[in-house]
Amino acid sequence: MIEVQHLTKRYGPFTAVDDVSFRAETGEILGFLGPNGAGKTTTMRVLTGYMPATEGSATVAGHDVFADPIAAKRSTGYLPETPPLYPDMTVREYLTFVGKLKLPASVGKAERTSRVDAVMAKTHIADMANRHCSKLSKGYRQRVGLAQALIHDPEVLILDEPTAGLDPKQIIETRALIRSLAGSHTVVLSTHILPEVSQTCQRVVIINKGRVVAVDTPDNLTRQLKGSATLYVQVDAAGADAAPVLSGLDGVRRVVELDRHEQMVGFEVAADADRDVRRDVARLVVDRGWGLLEMRPLRLSLEDIFLQLTTDESGNNAPPPESEQPHA
Amino acid sequence: MRNAFTIAGKEMRGFFVSPMGWVVMGLYALLFGYFFMAHLTYFVQQSMQSQMGGGPININQFMIRPLLQNVALINLFLLPMITMRAYAEEKRSGTIELLLTSPVSDLQIILGKFLGAIGFYAALLAVTMVYVGILFAFGTPEWRPVVTGYLGLLLMGGCFLSVGLFISSTTKNQVVAGAATFVVFLLLWIISWLGQSAGPAMAAVLEYLSIVWHFEDFSKGVIDTKHVIYYLSFITFGLFLTMKSVDTERWRG
Numbered sequence A: 001m002i003e004v005q006h007l008t009k010r011y012g013p014f015t016a017v018d019d020v021s022f023r024a025e026t027g028e029i030l031g032f033l034g035p036n037g038a039g040k041t042t043t044m045r046v047l048t049g050y051m052p053a054t055e056g057s058a059t060v061a062g063h064d065v066f067a068d069p070i071a072a073k074r075s076t077g078y079l080p081e082t083p084p085l086y087p088d089m090t091v092r093e094y095l096t097f098v099g100k101l102k103l104p105a106s107v108g109k110a111e112r113t114s115r116v117d118a119v120m121a122k123t124h125i126a127d128m129a130n131r132h133c134s135k136l137s138k139g140y141r142q143r144v145g146l147a148q149a150l151i152h153d154p155e156v157l158i159l160d161e162p163t164a165g166l167d168p169k170q171i172i173e174t175r176a177l178i179r180s181l182a183g184s185h186t187v188v189l190s191t192h193i194l195p196e197v198s199q200t201c202q203r204v205v206i207i208n209k210g211r212v213v214a215v216d217t218p219d220n221l222t223r224q225l226k227g228s229a230t231l232y233v234q235v236d237a238a239g240a241d242a243a244p245v246l247s248g249l250d251g252v253r254r255v256v257e258l259d260r261h262e263q264m265v266g267f268e269v270a271a272d273a274d275r276d277v278r279r280d281v282a283r284l285v286v287d288r289g290w291g292l293l294e295m296r297p298l299r300l301s302l303e304d305i306f307l308q309l310t311t312d313e314s315g316n317n318a319p320p321p322e323s324e325q326p327h328a
Numbered sequence B: 001m002r003n004a005f006t007i008a009g010k011e012m013r014g015f016f017v018s019p020m021g022w023v024v025m026g027l028y029a030l031l032f033g034y035f036f037m038a039h040l041t042y043f044v045q046q047s048m049q050s051q052m053g054g055g056p057i058n059i060n061q062f063m064i065r066p067l068l069q070n071v072a073l074i075n076l077f078l079l080p081m082i083t084m085r086a087y088a089e090e091k092r093s094g095t096i097e098l099l100l101t102s103p104v105s106d107l108q109i110i111l112g113k114f115l116g117a118i119g120f121y122a123a124l125l126a127v128t129m130v131y132v133g134i135l136f137a138f139g140t141p142e143w144r145p146v147v148t149g150y151l152g153l154l155l156m157g158g159c160f161l162s163v164g165l166f167i168s169s170t171t172k173n174q175v176v177a178g179a180a181t182f183v184v185f186l187l188l189w190i191i192s193w194l195g196q197s198a199g200p201a202m203a204a205v206l207e208y209l210s211i212v213w214h215f216e217d218f219s220k221g222v223i224d225t226k227h228v229i230y231y232l233s234f235i236t237f238g239l240f241l242t243m244k245s246v247d248t249e250r251w252r253g
């Protein structure tokens, strides 16, 4: 179980994570979704005890991350954004070293060796056991990083972009592996890839500019935003200036011009949640004498939802800050 | 402590599998060999002369003592190369994230790194013992000043290494770490020279601060607790600074 309450992290004057709260129940896979620079890595680094928070509290597997860091770390497996490999060690040497650090003192040499073999089999790296970490491809580095996180069979797994750099087959296998961990483990994974969230996660936390903008199941998120039915309405040239008139309709939240040709103009009409404005829109268009060429509901993919949630009021997509610094 | 030894083992291993470790070891043996030859030649000359007039001269006093004092000079150049990677490299490669998120305390990590560095330094000293062994094979030096001399060297090197560790923990660039460490070593080295131009009271203070001055008694075969305490507190202070620095970096992120 993971519980984060009012977590704030500032780097000097810059607030990277701003009053973030969420919970992941035991056995759950929680997706952490957000654009570049949203604060995903920062949140994970606080959860794993890599750095302290400026404010707020976090509990991992029942241990307070700040008050009892060693116990919390013992229950946590962490795959950082860059897999933390020692280039001059072979994969087996590396996993043995991590095993010595993370397994309790009571675990003997034979058991440690069998743990190393087990995680290598799980992450499909057994064929690379004697290869130096410096000679591994990006995908294999990622898998060794994952193996390292699993070595002490931790209750909580925190995975920062676990499928980044993997080939399609590996992505499928890794997702299956992560899914198989659910139930007995609590998993938090971050990603930019939306299908990953709908395929692997039971719940999603969408974070933008350090703030949580939505927490729900992928299905609910899709439904909720679809509920605020968005229509595509195309009228002929007579309705060229229809936008302000359509916006005036009761229940219409927003009208955006999508496309315009000589003969036609198309609008996206977003209505308030659970309002069906199709009849009103049709009546208005006919009353005004514009030719109604097309009207259909716009289906929002998770991508659209993501963009919508992480888009600020001015309508610009929150861009990743150009000056984003490499992580310390 | 088990964790500290795990990390120390990893550090030691790192020296022996990296070209850097072998380069340092080779240079150490080479420089020591050079000083060994120089002192030996001088000693042979001196003893020839003394045979003509007066009794034989003492090999401990005229050969081994100045030779061991020269090790301080070798340390000045080569020990920065041992510690410069310690933290800087872990930060650059991101492996620091593994260490800091493992169920290991900061103190255990620092002790592990320090033990690893001093273990490798001990291996360097062991190589130099081969040369000194030659003297025992062909002559009859007193062993006591040799043993205390090496103990002193170990403690003196420990001071350098603890400072080097601290400097390495403040940067992620190992070249910067190495250069800064060298400069600080140099300052610690020459601080006693400054004393010679100052008044006697000042000279005593500066001399006391100088890492090398405390070594002299060791090389004469004397273990004075005053010097042992100086070295041990210096090392503790260096490790304490490292601890503070790691903690500060952690807050900074």
Ligand SMILES: Nc1ncnc2c1ncn2[C@@H]1O[C@H](COP(=O)(O)OP(=O)(O)OP(=O)(O)O)[C@@H](O)[C@H]1O
Binding pocket: A011, A014, A016, A034, A035, A036, A037, A038, A039, A040, A041, A042, A043, A081, A321, A323, A324, A325, A326, A327, A328, B252, B253
């Ligand atoms: N050590 C640091 N010092 C100062 N600012 C930092 C530091 N680390 C991260 N930041 C800033 O904090 C913000 C959040 O960064 P973070 O790495 O948490 O984002 P992220 O969601 O993981 O992004 P990405 O998807 O690109 O991995 C960014 O604006 C980043 O520039």
Ligand SMILES: [Mg+2]
Binding pocket: A040, A041, A042, A081, A160
């Ligand atoms: Mg990130």
